[in-house]
Amino acid sequence: MTSQVYREKHRVLYYETDLKGRLKISNLFDLLMVVADNQSTQLGLSLEDLAQRNRGWVVMQHHLDVKRIPKNGELLTLTTQADHYNRFVGYRDFYIYDEQAVEIAHLQTVLVMIDQTTRKLISIEASEIEPFGATYVKKRRRLPTPLKQTTYQSDKTYRVRYLDIDINQHVNNVRYLDWIFDSLSYDFLNEHEIVSLNIQYKKEINYGKIVHSEMTYQPELLTSYHQITQDNETSCLAEIKWVPIKK
Amino acid sequence: MTSQVYREKHRVLYYETDLKGRLKISNLFDLLMVVADNQSTQLGLSLEDLAQRNRGWVVMQHHLDVKRIPKNGELLTLTTQADHYNRFVGYRDFYIYDEQAVEIAHLQTVLVMIDQTTRKLISIEASEIEPFGATYVKKRRRLPTPLKQTTYQSDKTYRVRYLDIDINQHVNNVRYLDWIFDSLSYDFLNEHEIVSLNIQYKKEINYGKIVHSEMTYQPELLTSYHQITQDNETSCLAEIKWVPIKK
Numbered sequence: 050m051t052s053q054v055y056r057e058k059h060r061v062l063y064y065e066t067d068l069k070g071r072l073k074i075s076n077l078f079d080l081l082m083v084v085a086d087n088q089s090t091q092l093g094l095s096l097e098d099l100a101q102r103n104r105g106w107v108v109m110q111h112h113l114d115v116k117r118i119p120k121n122g123e124l125l126t127l128t129t130q131a132d133h134y135n136r137f138v139g140y141r142d143f144y145i146y147d148e149q150a151v152e153i154a155h156l157q158t159v160l161v162m163i164d165q166t167t168r169k170l171i172s173i174e175a176s177e178i179e180p181f182g183a184t185y186v187k188k189r190r191r192l193p194t195p196l197k198q199t200t201y202q203s204d205k206t207y208r209v210r211y212l213d214i215d216i217n218q219h220v221n222n223v224r225y226l227d228w229i230f231d232s233l234s235y236d237f238l239n240e241h242e243i244v245s246l247n248i249q250y251k252k253e254i255n256y257g258k259i260v261h262s263e264m265t266y267q268p269e270l271l272t273s274y275h276q277i278t279q280d281n282e283t284s285c286l287a288e289i290k291w292v293p294i295k296k
Numbered sequence: 297m298t299s300q301v302y303r304e305k306h307r308v309l310y311y312e313t314d315l316k317g318r319l320k321i322s323n324l325f326d327l328l329m330v331v332a333d334n335q336s337t338q339l340g341l342s343l344e345d346l347a348q349r350n351r352g353w354v355v356m357q358h359h360l361d362v363k364r365i366p367k368n369g370e371l372l373t374l375t376t377q378a379d380h381y382n383r384f385v386g387y388r389d390f391y392i393y394d395e396q397a398v399e400i401a402h403l404q405t406v407l408v409m410i411d412q413t414t415r416k417l418i419s420i421e422a423s424e425i426e427p428f429g430a431t432y433v434k435k436r437r438r439l440p441t442p443l444k445q446t447t448y449q450s451d452k453t454y455r456v457r458y459l460d461i462d463i464n465q466h467v468n469n470v471r472y473l474d475w476i477f478d479s480l481s482y483d484f485l486n487e488h489e490i491v492s493l494n495i496q497y498k499k500e501i502n503y504g505k506i507v508h509s510e511m512t513y514q515p516e517l518l519t520s521y522h523q524i525t526q527d528n529e530t531s532c533l534a535e536i537k538w539v540p541i542k543k
Contacts (some may be wrong), residue, residue, distance in 0.1 A: 062326075062330050063329070063330055063333050063463075064326040064329060064330060064470070066463075067458070067459060067461075068458075068461045068462055068463050068465065069463075070463065075458060075459075079309075079311040080312060082310070083309050083310055083311060086310050118297065155380045203415075204454075208452075208475075210474070210478045211477065211478065211480075211482050211485045211486075212314060212320060212474065212477060212478070213314075214314075214315045215315055216310075216313075216315050216316075218315065221311075223311070227457070229458065229460070230457075230458065230459060231457045231458065233458075235458050235503050235504065239458075256482050259476075262484070264319065
């Protein structure tokens with residue numbers, strides 16, 4: 050079976066960019082998640098249909114590679130395809146191309162299916178994933194795990210807001226990125242761009258909770274290591290590789 | 297002269313909505329600001345051109361009336377027109393229509409021109425506003441002022457994040473709404489919808505500052521009163537009228 054590639058165009062809007070006119074990484078993720086939802090809906094497998102059967106896809110891990118950050122006004126082509134799955138895990142790939150059809154970013158996503166009531170992992174039904182052209186595999190593709198530090202250099206706290214919560218009744222995956230980026234300084238964010246981002250979700254977070262965004266930066270590796278905790282439990286680990294912006 | 301009406305269509309996306317599938321008010325503002333920018337660019341008066349001449353439009357006040365909140369997936373028509381101006385103040389109107397061409401929201405915006413270096417008010421040049429078909433008026437149209445309370449019932453603090461800052465190097469107007477809505481409880485936000493929002497900006501806020509979001513709710517008026525302060529100075533006042541959602 051060949052996985053079906055779904056594609057959409059999107060012009061980067063002013064409000065999706067930062068003070069330097071660069072597409073914000075959280076907005077890039079928002080856009081890609083919409084593309085995935087639109088493919089699902091087109092195939093008659095919308096999130097609403099799944100939710101009515103008390104089921105839902107939950108992201109376990111995102112691994113993003115970035116060749117360059119798109120700018121305000123650029124016309125992008127966003128593609129997605131569901132490639133492989135096994136009993137418990139589905140793999141989805143996304144690519145972003147610029148107007149010259151040059152690949153500028155690649156996202157690999159690992160998803161699981163949960164029971165909406167018990168919040169427990171359940172097995173994926175073939176009928177939920179085969180319409181995408183996904184192939185059943187025995188051996189799962191493994192993405193590298195973000196490195197956990199024993200201690201972190203900095204720690205900022207946040208209270209979960211109403212608007213951080215999504216239709217799954219927990220903090221939306223993309224909102225973690227706001228806490229992660231805010232752990233880095235103004236000057237650092239101004240002078241660096243992302244090369245890769247690896248984020249692994251371990252435990253969901255609900256409204257009103259206090260979360261900690263911890264960070265350690267290793268300059269010799271140009272890498273920042275992040276942990277989001279809630280009640281002293283790790284909710285999320287992330288590792289970001291950076292490159293200084295050429296002046 | 298007749299003011300030129302500019303229009304665009306937009307389909308409400310999943311990530312622009314809250315946990316109930318309602319378009320978030322901050323996203324509604326983001327969309328309308330893009331429409332205004334696009335009209336300016338079409339007329340050869342882009343924000344970038346202005347910035348190169350060290351000038352910039354700054355929002356002083358937004359007054360939004362809402363007939364109903366659009367839902368995920370709805371196809372909206374967004375229109376804007378620059379109607380009137382005097383030496384120091386420009387007026388812009390926005391309307392949102394649904395697929396049946398029924399008006400569902402109306403936003404009135406008051407703008408001033410600033411010198412980007414001194415951050416001081418400067419007079420609007422006719423060449424900057426007459427291409428929009430705006431008419432010069434002697435007497436300015438006045439919008440009601442949000443009521444300031446002597447004391448507020450609640451007070452939450454926020455640290456300004458890198459991603460709150462826009463290309464004007466200060467907190468983007470729309471980001472204040474995140475602090476304003478977060479002052480209301482989960483249950484209140486779940487069970488109410490906006491009828492009108494009146495927000496007046498008094499002093500800009502920069503990166504790293506600690507801001508307070510104060511709020512008083514008057515149930516008999518179904519109205520919340522908001523103040524954003526920084527260093528004990530009022531940066532912003534707002535007044536929101538609500539309606540309980542019919543069950």
